[in-house]
Amino acid sequence: MKQPLSVLVLDDNQDILTASRIFLKQHFASVVTLHEPALLISTLASQTFDLLLLDMNFSRDTQSGEEGLFYLKQALAAQPTLKVVMMTAYAALPLAVRAMQLGAASFLAKPWQNEQLLDTLCQASQHRPATQAPVRAAPDSDSTPLLGDSPAMQQVLRTIEKVAPTQANVLLLGESGTGKALVAQAIHQASARAGAPLVTVDMGSLSDSLLESELFGHKKGAFTDAKADYNGRFVQASGGTLFLDELANLGLPQQAKLLTALQQRTVVPVGGSQSIAIDIRLICATNDNLHQAVTQGRFRQDLLYRINTVEIVLPPLRERQQDIPLLLNWYLHKFSEHYQREGLKISLADLRYLQHYDWPGNVRQLAHTVERAVVLADNNTLDFSQSDSALSATATTSGPTDAADTAADFMLEFVEEKTIRQALQYYQGNVSQAAKALGLTRGALYRRLEKYGL
């Protein structure tokens, strides 16, 4: 008898996918296979699974297992109840231990025997997480995975994967609300420093006089309010990651002090004489144009070179409209659950409008807009006319909403577009083969390619 469980298998090896699909279909109610890791999060955002069989090594990074750990964390953030079984051709105990610490239910070395695979999956489905919470993002907003199917966000995710395991300093650039803090968190979580703290300093909220003592600490009596010794943020982040947010707000004298600390890898607390060695990974972020700030003399060039070993630019939401349905869907589920308002839908007219709105506040604005609409909903269809004034002014002119014209229709289109994308990717752009696999004529597929702008 089949187990009433749904299984998702992610591996970039087609032979393994085919073999596991044929075998697992005999034993589980539903089996979905994916061969592109970049599609994992969007698949988990649109469908719930009981089990995930996840490869640890993909073609970009064949042996370290870091990619597998990265996707493990993303998958658990997306679906915390998912039971994940990690598989690798390079069975290595330390990696298995790290995967389990991060919340994996079990571990399987390739090549496996079918019976062994079945046993491992069945046992994993009974797995109860250890009482101690696995190392993963904290609940609420922090547990949001970095969502994004668009080529621009896929590029960001690939850079995060590459840079996270290194010690390189990272500079995150992008408008407010584009996800810089979320990326800093993702880099920290996917790094070897994940067990140590991620310490965030909002440089914009600190006065010049407070900044030095906040960053480097102070000795008791160093100034009137210094009632006790204080370890600054550099020391607090020791062994972990220091995230300096809103960096462009730093004045030139403070920039000089920060540069000295970074160059010498030591800090001297205010009122102290002894320097303290620091061991931090530095991530900085700003929504200002730092390169322009350098040419305008507002920001030191030597400091910029010290902090921007790798630069990641987060694109504004209006430049990746493709991600909007995914984000709306994610936040609708999240807030419906939080406010216990199940069954809420977004009308198709609103969805179309929201996808073309320019979101000056980016993902933060989108999340707030959905939350407000969920809180204020009177019936099952959300009303965006009570949202931001700028948003509602246009939303109400987007035409009357038809109750039957709901999010379900929109999600169908969304799923259709995703399936077509996957088929094209699988058949490397061969339209005839993709059309055949999708059960469409070439003409019908071409019409859909045009419709979705593919």
Ligand SMILES: Nc1ncnc2c1ncn2[C@@H]1O[C@H](COP(=O)(O)OP(=O)(O)OP(=O)(O)O)[C@@H](O)[C@H]1O
């Ligand atoms: N790609 C994304 N997927 C899911 N949620 C996201 C994404 N990007 C941002 N968010 C959410 O949007 C909100 C704002 O993100 P975040 O604080 O990381 O932006 P920011 O660029 O650091 O903003 P600021 O410059 O104003 O500090 C958060 O709630 C975050 O979880």
